[in-house]
Amino acid sequence: MSIVLRQVNHFYGKQQALRDINFEVESNQIVALLGPSGCGKTTLLRLIAGLERLQSGELYLQQQLVAAPEQAIHMAPEQRSIGMMFQDYALFPHMSVRKNIEYGLRKQQNIPQRKQWIEDSLTSMGMQGLLERFPHTLSGGQQQRVALIRALAPEPSTLLLDEPFSALDEHLRQQVREETLDVLKKSNTPAVMVTHDPLEAMFIADRIVVMEQGRIVQNDSPQEIYQRPTNAFVAALFGPSNRFESYVKQGRVDTPLGCFLTEQIAEAQAVDVIVRAKDIVVHQLENSQYVEARVISVHAMGDETHFRLQLPSMPERVIHARMRDHWQASTGTKVWLSVATEAAYIFAKA
Numbered sequence: 248m249s250i251v252l253r254q255v256n257h258f259y260g261k262q263q264a265l266r267d268i269n270f271e272v273e274s275n276q277i278v279a280l281l282g283p284s285g286c287g288k289t290t291l292l293r294l295i296a297g298l299e300r301l302q303s304g305e306l307y308l309q310q311q312l313v314a315a316p317e318q319a320i321h322m323a324p325e326q327r328s329i330g331m332m333f334q335d336y337a338l339f340p341h342m343s344v345r346k347n348i349e350y351g352l353r354k355q356q357n358i359p360q361r362k363q364w365i366e367d368s369l370t371s372m373g374m375q376g377l378l379e380r381f382p383h384t385l386s387g388g389q390q391q392r393v394a395l396i397r398a399l400a401p402e403p404s405t406l407l408l409d410e411p412f413s414a415l416d417e418h419l420r421q422q423v424r425e426e427t428l429d430v431l432k433k434s435n436t437p438a439v440m441v442t443h444d445p446l447e448a449m450f451i452a453d454r455i456v457v458m459e460q461g462r463i464v465q466n467d468s469p470q471e472i473y474q475r476p477t478n479a480f481v482a483a484l485f486g487p488s489n490r491f492e493s494y495v496k497q498g499r500v501d502t503p504l505g506c507f508l509t510e511q512i513a514e515a516q517a518v519d520v521i522v523r524a525k526d527i528v529v530h531q532l533e534n535s536q537y538v539e540a541r542v543i544s545v546h547a548m549g550d551e552t553h554f555r556l557q558l559p560s561m562p563e564r565v566i567h568a569r570m571r572d573h574w575q576a577s578t579g580t581k582v583w584l585s586v587a588t589e590a591a592y593i594f595a596k597a
């Protein structure tokens with residue numbers, strides 16, 4: 248194991264930022280911490296790095312107990328062999344790219360070999376010839392690549408990344424994200440990356456830890472998180488969705504989009520139902536099995552068409568649907584909706 252956290256709680260004054268956190272990062276794994284602003288992601292990263300003192304619980308890095316307040320253990324950040332990379336790059340402005348990267352090399356390392364690694368890594372990212380340049384002469388994407396190589400040059404046992412791509416525009420973000428993934432996998436460095444972008448987490452991570460209000464609500468592979476979300480919050484993370492409140496009656500849950508079967512949830516239990524926009528099929532032809540709706544607006548979204556729809560039974564709500572087809576329809580057009588029964592995610596309310 249690269250990182251093990253046991254029973255960690257953290258307070259800022261009276262406000263609790265982390266609750267009962269337990270998780271592990273295996274060697275060679277990339278783990279994404281995913282959740283909305285304020286859910287405690289950065290706090291967790293800072294605790295692992297030692298920038299914030301653990302108040303309770305235990306932290307192991309490479310099987311070594313490095314923080315445990317009950318045993319008065321707190322290893323200093325610089326002794327933890329952790330590399331860090333943040334969204335604002337934080338390169339030294341008065342040093343060349345070469346000096347920035349070589350700054351962290353340690354005497355114990357095979358320096359000529361590391362220098363070769365630095366040159367090879369920059370070349371693989373299309374950055375050959377930039378070693379003598381200064382940070383202010385580089386683009387944001389180039390600075391971010393330098394920051395990655397700098398963080399990895401001392402061969403840390405783990406890399407922590409806090410929203411590393413958020414300052415980049417969408418196109419560049421995708422490119423730098425792919426390069427980062429390749430460099431991390433090639434160097435076999437386990438990493439924990441904070442992000443609030445579910446697609447980014449799915450793309451880069453072997454495992455996703457979803458956080459909500461200081462708690463871990465699910466810790467699984469990207470596929471499990473997407474296909475078997477454990478609560479309504481996780482089910483609604485990936486793209487636009489529709490949420491309904493209902494209750495179980497004779498093994499069924501009635502919603503404005505139809506009736507769905509549920510076997511696991513007790514009779515009369517109040518539930519949240521999530522139907523992802525992509526799971527609603529919009530039909531042009533009337534069918535008595537389908538639910539009637541009217542078009543509010545239609546939006547071409549590249550390969551998909553996004554519909555904002557209104558149901559006669561609940562005119563105050565906007566229903567979101569997404570189809571792979573290309574559609575055009577004017578406001579007020581009548582359409583019919585269907586949802587496969589397995590496409591409704593049903594969760595008992597807490």
Ligand SMILES: Nc1ncnc2c1ncn2[C@@H]1O[C@H](COP(=O)(O)OP(=O)(O)OP(=O)(O)O)[C@@H](O)[C@H]1O
Binds near residue numbers: 259282288291443
């Ligand atoms: N130094 C601090 N002093 C007081 N409260 C803090 C401090 N740092 C964080 N908090 C609070 O703790 C909670 C968790 O913050 P944290 O920065 O860990 O969340 P986050 O998920 O990383 O959010 P974001 O995505 O916006 O960075 C928030 O309510 C925040 O306001």
